[in-house]
Amino acid sequence: MSDALVEARDGILIITINRPDAKNAMNKEASELIAAALDRLDAEDDLRVGIVTGAGGTFCSGMDLKGFLRGETPFVAGRGFGGITQKSPAKPLIAAVDGYALAGGLEVAIACDMIVANENAKFGIPEVKRGLAAAAGGLMRLPKKIAPHIAMELALTGDFMDAKRAYELGLVNRVTSGPALDAAIELAQAIAGNGPLAVKKSKQVIAESGEWSEAEMWQKQTETLGNLFATNDAREGAAAFAEKRKPNWTGT
Known part of the structure; x- marks a missing residue:
């Protein structure tokens, strides 16, 4: 075994x-x-x-x-x-x-x-x-x-x-x-059930931000999140909310 x-x-x-x-x-x-x-x-x-x-x-x-x-x-x-x-x-x-x-x-x-x-x-x-x-x-x-x-x-x-x-x-x-x-x-x-890219990036920010100084934290967060707000999943999340349906995440 x-x-x-x-x-x-x-x-x-x-x-x-x-x-x-x-x-x-x-x-x-x-x-x-x-x-x-x-x-x-x-x-x-x-x-x-x-x-x-x-x-x-x-x-x-x-x-x-x-x-x-x-x-x-x-x-x-x-x-x-x-x-x-x-x-x-x-x-x-x-x-x-x-x-x-x-x-x-x-x-x-x-x-x-x-x-x-x-x-x-x-x-x-x-x-x-x-x-x-x-x-x-x-x-x-x-x-x-x-x-x-x-x-x-x-x-x-x-x-x-x-x-x-x-x-x-x-x-x-x-x-x-x-x-x-x-x-x-x-x-x-x-x-x-949540957006996979959003979950992954959120974990990364929480895990790494403890080492960021106050002077650099906003820039570091922007770099870590990257283009998250422009992804297909971001648009799908907003559309699903507006249409009152479950999101169909693609991870893109």
């Missing part, structure tokens, strides 16, 4: 870490399969949104320590840990978290653009408890997602937080009593 499963469903690419017996601990094979799936997400025009989830009621418990002891590293060149932490796809990506998202598992989740979690989910970067550090993005990315002093506490104590607390801190978008994947698909469908 493959260590990661990939399914295209109505414009949504669902990527499932498939090592439930190991609590979906990330290994080299799963990382490579995830990286390939993200390449596919960006390459295929009919795919609009990606979802990363885990099989068997757990998202990801982090790096496969048994593999680590054998000398295996679950990193992909140019993509990072899990095939995702260093390079995000151009299209939106949602983490659907059931159970534990710990260590590298949390780093995979926060590398996504949005997180949907079951109410019983747990989040944490407990690497310090093993003499390690959350070096796959956790130490750098988490303080940008939540208050830095809260991120500091999580990094230095290794303590977990539940989905309710993660939602209160703004780390999680939605908390559900059912399977996280179902709620993530609902969110993905809402995104997939």
Whole structure:
């Protein structure tokens, strides 16, 4: 059985870490399969949104320590840990978290653009408890997602937080009593119904604008959006609104 499963469903690419017996601990094979799936997400025009989830009621418990002891590293060149932490796809990506998202598992989740979690989910970067550090993005990315002093506490104590607390801190978008994947698909469908070029460019501005100075931000936004307002989809969106119908997006 493959260590990661990939399914295209109505414009949504669902990527499932498939090592439930190991609590979906990330290994080299799963990382490579995830990286390939993200390449596919960006390459295929009919795919609009990606979802990363885990099989068997757990998202990801982090790096496969048994593999680590054998000398295996679950990193992909140019993509990072899990095939995702260093390079995000151009299209939106949602983490659907059931159970534990710990260590590298949390780093995979926060590398996504949005997180949907079951109410019983747990989040944490407990690497310090093993003499390690959350070096796959956790130490750098988490303080940008939540208050830095809260991120500091999580990094230095290794303590977990539940989905309710993660939602209160703004780390999680939605908390559900059912399977996280179902709620993530609902969110993905809402995104997939919008103009694909507009969605892609909007993600890019939000992702990159944190590094722009106030003096350059308007020029940078104009450059990033390019000719978006002159595209066929822009005209189609306006026409569909005026005619009270569903838009027929072409991605042009």
